[in-house]
Amino acid sequence: MAAKQDIEEGLQFTPRFDDNGLIPAIAQDADTGQVLMTAFMNRQALDRTIQTGYATYFSRSRHKLWQKGEQSGHLQKVRQILVDCDQDCLVLKVTVDAGQCHVGYQSCFYRALKRGSTDELEFIAEKVYDPNHTYKKQC
Amino acid sequence: MAAKQDIEEGLQFTPRFDDNGLIPAIAQDADTGQVLMTAFMNRQALDRTIQTGYATYFSRSRHKLWQKGEQSGHLQKVRQILVDCDQDCLVLKVTVDAGQCHVGYQSCFYRALKRGSTDELEFIAEKVYDPNHTYKKQC
Numbered sequence: 001m002a003a004k005q006d007i008e009e010g011l012q013f014t015p016r017f018d019d020n021g022l023i024p025a026i027a028q029d030a031d032t033g034q035v036l037m038t039a040f041m042n043r044q045a046l047d048r049t050i051q052t053g054y055a056t057y058f059s060r061s062r063h064k065l066w067q068k069g070e071q072s073g074h075l076q077k078v079r080q081i082l083v084d085c086d087q088d089c090l091v092l093k094v095t096v097d098a099g100q101c102h103v104g105y106q107s108c109f110y111r112a113l114k115r116g117s118t119d120e121l122e123f124i125a126e127k128v129y130d131p132n133h134t135y136k137k138q139c
Numbered sequence: 140m141a142a143k144q145d146i147e148e149g150l151q152f153t154p155r156f157d158d159n160g161l162i163p164a165i166a167q168d169a170d171t172g173q174v175l176m177t178a179f180m181n182r183q184a185l186d187r188t189i190q191t192g193y194a195t196y197f198s199r200s201r202h203k204l205w206q207k208g209e210q211s212g213h214l215q216k217v218r219q220i221l222v223d224c225d226q227d228c229l230v231l232k233v234t235v236d237a238g239q240c241h242v243g244y245q246s247c248f249y250r251a252l253k254r255g256s257t258d259e260l261e262f263i264a265e266k267v268y269d270p271n272h273t274y275k276k277q278c
Contacts, residue, residue: 011261013252032172034172047257080252082174082248082250082252083250085240085247089177108223111150111222112221113152113220124221
């Protein structure tokens with residue numbers, strides 16, 4: 001295993017997959033900065049993402065690779081892959097069209113905790129497409 | 140446990156902590172949109188974050204709560220807490236000063252995979268402070 005100094009300050013990409021062989025990846029709109037979704041990658045998903053230029057994740061529920069948008073057509077074109085200091089988390093800067101969340105919103109983060117409340121949310125976005133016309137589960 | 144429909148479309152904040160009692164939280168600069176870091180919260184860390192208005196996380200290595208910036212002074216003032224569709228991930232929109240990463244950078248994501256490479260990184264930021272003058276481990 002690489003030394004802490006090398007992991008943090010070096011230029012060797014040595015992503016640290018967890019005990020299940022997974023690393024979390026945050027998809028961020030390269031143009032707006034909006035955080036769109038988070039998902040996991042295994043080594044194969046990461047390799048395929050790098051090779052194809054389109055985000056591929058590993059579904060923990062379905063135990064298989066899925067290219068984001070394979071059902072909906074809402075692919076994520078990867079512009080840049082960032083890694084954090086200890087190389088156990090990725091940020092994918094992606095270019096997308098409308099509707100990255102399976103519920104119908106552009107981002108999976110379409111609700112926020114209401115100011116002054118500990119348990120009440122409010123919507124901070126509007127749906128950009130009708131998921132009933134597209135597909136089932138994705139994010 | 141709440142129904143999928145309620146979790147995804149409802150306005151009740153029901154964060155889903157994992158088997159270890161943790162939920163991942165992404166700290167994002169509220170002004171620039173830059174993803175600064177990711178960390179975990181347990182219920183207590185989340186409650187304290189909501190109560191105080193400053194980000195508190197749970198350190199898996201030290202097995203205790205830590206308020207971001209408790210050593211460095213680089214606190215994260217929380218403007219908004221977003222939750223994703225299945226309520227198992229948070230985004231914290233925060234206001235910060237310089238230097239959120241313990242290595243010395245503004246963000247923990249200071250390197251990107253070099254274009255055309257599968258294993259070589261490049262720096263995409265410059266250090267904004269000298270961590271040797273501040274403290275040891277934080278992100």
